[in-house]
Amino acid sequence: MLIINRYKCGYCGACVGACPATALELVETWLEVDESCVGCGICTKICPLGALELTEEGET
Ligand code: SF4
Ligand code: SF4
Numbered sequence: 616m617l618i619i620n621r622y623k624c625g626y627c628g629a630c631v632g633a634c635p636a637t638a639l640e641l642v643e644t645w646l647e648v649d650e651s652c653v654g655c656g657i658c659t660k661i662c663p664l665g666a667l668e669l670t671e672e673g674e675t
Pocket of ligand 2: 617633634635636637638639648651652654655656657658659669
């Protein structure tokens with residue numbers, strides 16, 4: 616489960632291009648993750664602002 620911290624996100628789009636599952640989409644100033652996320656964690660490492668976090672299954 617990928618958590619997006621919208622207070623930290625600078626909407627640079629780096630994670631969108633890095634996602635192998637194309638699960639991330641930047642719509643103007645709103646970053647979305649969809650169900651195609653496989654939880655690989657690549658985006659959490661690439662984000663320069665630490666806005667993405669991977670958690671265990673379950674709640675958002
Ligand atoms: S890489 Fe980080 S700061 Fe950039 S759009 Fe993704 S979550 Fe936001
Ligand atoms: S955890 Fe992996 S699959 Fe999920 S949004 Fe991030 S880069 Fe994409």
